[in-house]
Amino acid sequence: MAYDPVPGLLSRVSSRLWHEFASLPDGPAHAFPAPGTAPGSAERAPGETGRGPEFDAMAAVLERTAQRLGDNYPYFHPLYAGQMLKPPHPVARAAYALAMAINPNNHARDGGRASSQMEIEAVAEIARMFGWGDGRFLGHLTSSGTIANLEALWVAGEIQGSGISGQGSEEQRRKRIVGSEQAHYTHSRISAVLKLQYEPVRADSRGRMDLNALEAELRKGDVGTVVVTLGTTGIGAVDPLDQIVELRGGYGFRIHVDAAYGGYFKLIPEALEEDARRAYAAIAEADSIVVDPHKHGLQPYGCGCVLFRDPGVGRFYKHDSPYTYFTSKELHLGEISLECSRAGAAAVALWATQQLFPLQPGGEFARGLAQGRRAALELEQVLRADKRFETMRVGGPQLDIVVWKVRKDSAEEAGDAAQRIFSACAERNLHLALVQLPLHWFRLTQEAEGPATQTVTCLRSVLMKPEHETWMGRIWERYDEASRSVLGK
Numbered sequence: 252m253a254y255d256p257v258p259g260l261l262s263r264v265s266s267r268l269w270h271e272f273a274s275l276p277d278g279p280a281h282a283f284p285a286p287g288t289a290p291g292s293a294e295r296a297p298g299e300t301g302r303g304p305e306f307d308a309m310a311a312v313l314e315r316t317a318q319r320l321g322d323n324y325p326y327f328h329p330l331y332a333g334q335m336l337k338p339p340h341p342v343a344r345a346a347y348a349l350a351m352a353i354n355p356n357n358h359a360r361d362g363g364r365a366s367s368q369m370e371i372e373a374v375a376e377i378a379r380m381f382g383w384g385d386g387r388f389l390g391h392l393t394s395s396g397t398i399a400n401l402e403a404l405w406v407a408g409e410i411q412g413s414g415i416s417g418q419g420s421e422e423q424r425r426k427r428i429v430g431s432e433q434a435h436y437t438h439s440r441i442s443a444v445l446k447l448q449y450e451p452v453r454a455d456s457r458g459r460m461d462l463n464a465l466e467a468e469l470r471k472g473d474v475g476t477v478v479v480t481l482g483t484t485g486i487g488a489v490d491p492l493d494q495i496v497e498l499r500g501g502y503g504f505r506i507h508v509d510a511a512y513g514g515y516f517k518l519i520p521e522a523l524e525e526d527a528r529r530a531y532a533a534i535a536e537a538d539s540i541v542v543d544p545h546k547h548g549l550q551p552y553g554c555g556c557v558l559f560r561d562p563g564v565g566r567f568y569k570h571d572s573p574y575t576y577f578t579s580k581e582l583h584l585g586e587i588s589l590e591c592s593r594a595g596a597a598a599v600a601l602w603a604t605q606q607l608f609p610l611q612p613g614g615e616f617a618r619g620l621a622q623g624r625r626a627a628l629e630l631e632q633v634l635r636a637d638k639r640f641e642t643m644r645v646g647g648p649q650l651d652i653v654v655w656k657v658r659k660d661s662a663e664e665a666g667d668a669a670q671r672i673f674s675a676c677a678e679r680n681l682h683l684a685l686v687q688l689p690l691h692w693f694r695l696t697q698e699a700e701g702p703a704t705q706t707v708t709c710l711r712s713v714l715m716k717p718e719h720e721t722w723m724g725r726i727w728e729r730y731d732e733a734s735r736s737v738l739g740k
């Protein structure tokens with residue numbers, strides 16, 4: 252059985268938390284620890300052992316809960332190498348659970364005094380990672396990458412007068428948002444919600460925004476915002492941000508960087524290819540950046556982050572609701588966030604994690620990212636040498652996501668074999684993912700230069716966990732055996 256440090260950590264520190272509230276008279280019994288576990292608790296929780304019929308009833312429900320949770324893929328295990336799922340670090344889980352005893356609401360300091368301050372500190376550290384220091388930015392946590400991107404596009408629309416409020420000149424109102432056809436689908440959906448016009452731009456054979464195609468759009472003169480993805484969802488492609496920044500000099504547009512997945516790779520430029528390294532080096536030039544601590548940042552779900560280079564965009568969030576009573580003059584996060592109630596516990600977990608793993612190049616967290624990256628390069632190399640499979644025609648993984656197709660004459664046969672290998676792997680406790688990708692990424696087709704309409708079902712592995720590096724041998728053994736069972740060779 253795997254050792255889980257979280258229960259031990261919680262029993263060690265929860266008494267410390269209750270001690271902070273020791274001046275209160277006794278409250279409901281279940282809000283207090285068992286006697287003897289908290290300083291001064293003997294007088295505060297008389298006779299409460301924490302056990303009794305109520306405890307047994309909760310335990311019985313939780314036994315059934317644990318059983319129900321067994322119906323999941325083992326996301327925490329290195330043999331889970333499928334979708335973008337990385338276990339939260341124990342320190343994040345423990346900090347989140349500890350905060351749950353208070354359940355702070357980071358809408359305003361009234362609802363979460365300590366956790367609002369922790370959010371401000373944690374977000375400032377993320378901003379520093381991207382090169383935005385000294386409080387010269389505006390940013391906050393969100394419940395997801397989707398909401399973080401929504402806020403960034405909403406601000407872009409408001410600035411260009413083309414948002415829902417529809418103010419601005421006729422020319423401004425026609426401004427479009429464009430992003431690579433490989434950008435997350437959330438951008439086109441969000442734009443529809445915001446009543447902004449969004450259009451995809453062709454991607455090149457490595458899944459990056461094609462600069463010629465982008466410039467053709469820019470020449471039309473009506474592009475207001477370019478969404479640049481650093482780490483696409485499908486294959487971890489890195490759009491050429493540095494060159495897009497150069498284009499901005501000539502055409503003038505906002506740059507929104509969606510680094511929901513790939514943001515933390517800013518910490519390991521030495522592990523990236525030259526093109527990607529140059530793109531990450533330009534990130535501070537963006538107008539807004541999104542990164543998801545709940546993807547690579549070791550956090551439980553419910554933790555996205557949006558940052559703006561110009562703190563002045565705070566004016567768009569202004570409200571004068573009579574419902575929120577601000578008890579201090581300090582910044583309330585509810586004044587710079589579209590979401591009202593937000594989990595203070597998410598900020599507490601992030602803050603604690605960053606205390607243990609500061610976001611520093613060369614630090615332990617950065618080394619963990621580099622391990623996943625090395626695992627991806629190793630898997631790519633083994634696949635490339637194996638005649639049964641085809642890797643991408645041009646280049647290897649840009650971050651830590653590997654995609655490949657089964658070598659078959661037709662896309663249908665390749666897709667069918669990929670499906671069967673995926674299932675044969677799952678029977679062996681190895682969990683991969685499937686993804687639809689343009690066929691011309693793997694073999695030359697007549698479509699190679701045009702929009703990709705012919706796709707093929709491929710296998711995909713997201714190697715996000717540091718342990719993937721040491722487990723690669725075992726992952727390959729199972730994969731090879733599963734492939735033989737399907738392909739007969």
Ligand SMILES: Cc1ncc(COP(=O)(O)O)c(C=O)c1O
Pocket residue numbers: 335395396397398400435437480482483484509510511512543555
């Ligand atoms: C690049 C990118 N942007 C945005 C999102 C959406 O983020 P969320 O799922 O946190 O809403 C994702 C999710 O995978 C993503 O990979």
